Amino acid sequence: MVNRRGDVIDRALAVLDAHGLGDLTMRRLATELDVRPSALYHHFPNKQALLGAVADTLLLRGPRAGGTTRGSWDExxxxxxxxxxxxxxxxxxxxxxxxxxxxxxxxxxxxEEAVAAVLAGSGLDDEGVRVATRTLLHFxxxxxxxxxxxxxxASAGAIEDEVLQESDFHLGLALVLDGVRQRVRTGPPAPSARSGRAPRR
Structure with missing residues (x-):
């Protein structure tokens, strides 16, 4: 039996890097660890739980995890x-x-929790915080x-080596943040504007 849950997650990350998400299966992972697939269920009830733990570990160990608590809310x-x-x-x-x-x-x-916590101090209302958080994460x-x-x-030779530039990401992020700043300045729209209906006269 695999004795440590962390060992399973570490090997799962190695499988992810070597073979991709599509091949990160319980069976392949068990083979990599030289155990029966049933041994993995001692730590994870199903593949979805395993993937959740792998994702959380990836995010926790990521470069500059957590960003920064310095600067203005938009920074x-x-x-x-x-x-x-x-x-x-x-x-x-x-x-x-x-x-x-x-x-x-x-x-x-x-x-999501980190972004929402920052936006909560921006002056947006609850709905604005929720939608802005989702929009930023989707981007x-x-x-x-x-x-x-x-x-x-590109590495497989399927396309020309045309990858998105890092500058594209930062410009796109700046455009989204411009919209959030504008909403902070102006506040939420009137109820009629939210519903898309013209106000009654």
Whole structure:
């Protein structure tokens, strides 16, 4: 039996880097650890729980994990989003893994909590914090997933070596943050604007 849960996660990260998310299965992982697949269920009830733990570890160990608590709220947000991208790029299919476990509700919540905590001090109302958090995470995950897909396709010779530039990420992030700053300055729209209906006269 594998005695340590951390050993399983470490080997799972190695399998992820070597073979990609599609090949990170309980059977392959058991083979890598030289145990029966049933031994893994001592630590994880199913594959979804394993992937959640792997994603959480990836994020925890990521470069500059947690961003920074210095500077204005928007500077902290920019740092947190950049740190998240760095953590995702540190492992093959990192963005796809985190996006998957977030959708399943099995892990990957630390960045969402960190971003929401910063936005809570920005002056946005609760709805603004919720939507801005989701928008920022969707941008970071989507952009990084596309970066990793381009890199893998280029390395396999499937496409020309045309990868997204890091400057594209930072410009896109700045544009999103510009929108958040504008909402902080102006406040939420009137109820009629939210619903899309013209006000009654």
């Amino acid at each position: 902290q947000l920019a740092a947190a989003c950049s740190s998240l991208r760095d953590a995702l790029l540190a492992h093959r299919d990192g963005a796809e893994l985190v996006a998957t476990v977030r959708a399943l509700g099995t892990g990957g919540r630390a960045p 970071v995950l989507g952009h990084t997933m596309e970066e990793q897909t381009h890199l893998q396709a």
